[in-house]
Amino acid sequence: MKFKPILFAGLLYLWAIQSCTSIAEDASDWRVATLPIAQQQDIRSAATGQTYRIFISKPAVEPPPEGFPVIYVLDGNVLFYPVSMLVHGQSQRREATGITPAVVVGIGYPTQRMLDEVSRAEDLTPPAPDLSDTGDQRAPRQGGADRFLDFVEQELKPLIAKEVHINPQQQALFGHSYGGLLTLHTLFTRPQAFQVYIASSPSIWWNKQFILTEEQAFMAASSLDLSHSRLLLMVGGLEQGRPVATDATAPGNTSTQRRQMVDATRELASRLQQAKPHGLSTFYQLQVGENHGTAMWTGSIRAVEFFMGRSDKFNAEVSQP
Template structure:
């Protein structure tokens, strides 16, 4: 699917770069400075700003529904956090999956993006509030709203989506990156029946002295369906700090967070207790040459593949 997705993007860009006919430089400059430029609209995408009674916040919800007929039971559905930044890419991946569904035999997914009405790619204040759990009974200022946010997804957003699109409630996935990956793990450990596929990309396991790991025992809660877990992390998200590094230097901070080691360790623990925790699949992927920011996009592609397998 990665090859098909890249080919689609390359073809689209190539088609956009080649004019239908030759244009003189002066004419091209005049056209570019006029009103010929048009805003780009993603096909098959709708948007809704939704106020939550649970959190008291406004969310920008993006929805992409395949044009293909739903399979028996409905389309699989993936909920994606940080949607202002992540949704355009994964919506295109879903369209590619839909076009290839007859070849692959995989049902095309509905994609639900959960973003913020501020319009920022990453609303740092809002995501710190919504994506962090209350750790050990304490929450930092402007943090600790994860459970209210998950209530919003379960009690307000999911019913809305189920009334809008033909989705399969037994084939639901949650994708989150960074703090969103932390939230994905918190939901997995405390609400293991909420989704069937969990994709935590570059999860902030380090948060609050790695409190999230103490919640793992919640996976022993009986679930109605087996779950699948994918963990991803960029190869460059952890490096040894030089001896002369100060504690506040970037290299020292990355070394202390142990992003790569934490993903490796968590994947090993989940695999070791896979049957006990009711996990059907556990997979971890280290993304070569990717840092914390760039790792989002290959994680989206790998996550989509993992979900549709």
């Protein structure tokens, strides 16, 4: 199957494609904007029964003998655009940036919205024995991460490999929020699926921090060699707020405060750095001045740098807030 050129509307993405649009004389001259470096197609998964909108950006140069690096981006409807434009733009000046041509694959849904809240809550949250009180009261279905990963591994990766020559030893996974949770779940349960894991503002709070149970099992696993694998954990400095009140119903005790995003992310990074399980290298960055929404955008920049090997820009050790 061939990917079709991407068409999308709205001022949200004009910052990324301003060189590809022109000023119209009147409203009747406006057209849907096109992202010239990318294609998309909708595919239905046998593993999940869900239809996904897959976005792909391929370098306009011949691949090296070993193939191109590839980064898979969750919440592709919104995050594919900045990541693909960053990789494309920065690789044009690779002597200065250190970023080489790479393939970007976005995994999204057939919707005009930025996020499909219902579908992503099901696909990006881990299966757990008890899903009765996960902390997410809006999502009717949760816990489908393993089915989603079966789709990625068994259906999507082979499709991408037919489209472009991929280096199977240079594959990254990047996700924000629930996407960050899915990234951690993948590392802890299928650690050899990717070599680079980038979790931005991961929803560690989900289901009473169930992901930490998976962390413990990952730590105790045997016969794993992750000496060539890297993990970047990021969180916005404004994602936590004031300390939690003793009374959970006290005024001002918002979900941001209850979820303790900064503490949870920093503590996880510290544990992984100290234990270095199976040779895994873990890096951490507190994005000062960013909230949960803005950390998604700044995290995209950091994700591209980390994906392409710029680990020197990140903290080798967790620093205190």
